[in-house]
Amino acid sequence: MKERSSPIVTTASPSPPGTPRSATPVGVGTAHAKTILIGEHAVVYGAPAIALPVHGLATRAELQPGPAWSLDCDLYRGSIDDAPPAVAPVLTAWRQAVRQVTAARPAGPQPTVRSAVTGRLSVSSQIPMQRGLGSSAAVAAAVVDAVAAASGVPLGLPERTELVQQAEMIAHGRASGIDTAAVLSDVPILFEQGAIAPVALGGRFVFVVADTGVTGSTATAVAGVRSLREAHPTLVNRLVGRLSELAETILGCLRQGDVSTLGTAMDEAHGALNELGVGSDELNQLVDAARRAGALGAKLTGGGLGGCIVALSRAEDVDRLRYELQRAGSHGTWTTTLEGPE
Numbered sequence: 515m516k517e518r519s520s521p522i523v524t525t526a527s528p529s530p531p532g533t534p535r536s537a538t539p540v541g542v543g544t545a546h547a548k549t550i551l552i553g554e555h556a557v558v559y560g561a562p563a564i565a566l567p568v569h570g571l572a573t574r575a576e577l578q579p580g581p582a583w584s585l586d587c588d589l590y591r592g593s594i595d596d597a598p599p600a601v602a603p604v605l606t607a608w609r610q611a612v613r614q615v616t617a618a619r620p621a622g623p624q625p626t627v628r629s630a631v632t633g634r635l636s637v638s639s640q641i642p643m644q645r646g647l648g649s650s651a652a653v654a655a656a657v658v659d660a661v662a663a664a665s666g667v668p669l670g671l672p673e674r675t676e677l678v679q680q681a682e683m684i685a686h687g688r689a690s691g692i693d694t695a696a697v698l699s700d701v702p703i704l705f706e707q708g709a710i711a712p713v714a715l716g717g718r719f720v721f722v723v724a725d726t727g728v729t730g731s732t733a734t735a736v737a738g739v740r741s742l743r744e745a746h747p748t749l750v751n752r753l754v755g756r757l758s759e760l761a762e763t764i765l766g767c768l769r770q771g772d773v774s775t776l777g778t779a780m781d782e783a784h785g786a787l788n789e790l791g792v793g794s795d796e797l798n799q800l801v802d803a804a805r806r807a808g809a810l811g812a813k814l815t816g817g818g819l820g821g822c823i824v825a826l827s828r829a830e831d832v833d834r835l836r837y838e839l840q841r842a843g844s845h846g847t848w849t850t851t852l853e854g855p856e
């Protein structure tokens with residue numbers, strides 16, 4: 515399966531100016547962003563969801579050995595002893611990964627493992643935070659992989675998934691696990707009740723992700739849907755049921771290369787998510803702008819209440835679509851082109 519992504523506008527540089535980079539890091543990990551094509555929120559109630567990789571937006575972690583644990587990231591630079599709660603997910607990923615690689619070492623004293631995975635951890639990320647692009651999961655994944663690389667102890671997908679999900683539980687409370695699965699997969703995935711399967715594409719699909727520039731708290735959005743469900747169970751169950759059907763439709767479209775039905779289903783999903791109360795004026799503005807610019811369909815993506823939209827584009831319309839989204843106030847647009855084997 516092939517993939518091409520290219521950012522034309524990013525809200526953060528890969529290496530923030532003034533951030534010293536280690537000359538010879540002993541461990542490097544990278545991870546990409548993700549976008550949810552269908553099933554956000556409904557997935558919390560057992561519905562299927564589909565997520566896509568956004569390879570053009572990435573996070574990188576470097577681990578350089580040293581006696582003291584120190585962290586260098588956008589949110590904090592200094593000893594981990596004084597680190598603020600905001601970096602707790604990063605520290606969780608680091609500590610748990612260290613524990614895992616130490617335990618995974620063969621029996622006998624292995625002093626080099628611990629000394630290789632403590633030191634200075636530098637994290638730089640292009641992925642804007644709290645926009646539904648999986649930034650916290652990508653950071654955790656990059657850190658876990660940096661620790662594994664530094665230790666020389668390879669970790670399998672189940673271990674990496676478990677470690678990233680532990681950090682996500684700190685970042686978001688009860689998270690379904692879709693972000694974790696999505697940032698660890700290079701191909702589109704179907705996520706259903708914790709089971710993850712790659713989706714084989716039957717055609718070429720060009721998606722544009724556009725950022726409102728407004729942060730949206732996934733935890734607040736998930737709690738809002740839960741409250742709405744308590745107050746109006748029939749309404750929410752109907753919407754979750756419809757989103758579940760749309761996920762099946764979209765899965766079929768991806769497998770068969772049917773962009774037209776896919777676009778229509780995305781439009782309908784956006785309406786259902788608005789009815790669930792996770793939309794916003796800024797999201798609607800970008801969705802409307804995308805449709806006016808010729809998108810085949812568009813919807814909010816991720817937790818909502820801000821964050822991003824994802825639009826389906828014809829290949830020939832993509833530049834105009836990005837231009838129009840920027841004119842409509844988007845803070846950043848990225849293209850993800852995905853296609854199955856020829």
Ligand code: PMV
Binds near residue numbers: 693
């Ligand atoms: O992290 P976000 O904002 O892309 O949201 C993930 C999807 C939700 O269904 C809203 C939450 C979850 O844990 O499944």
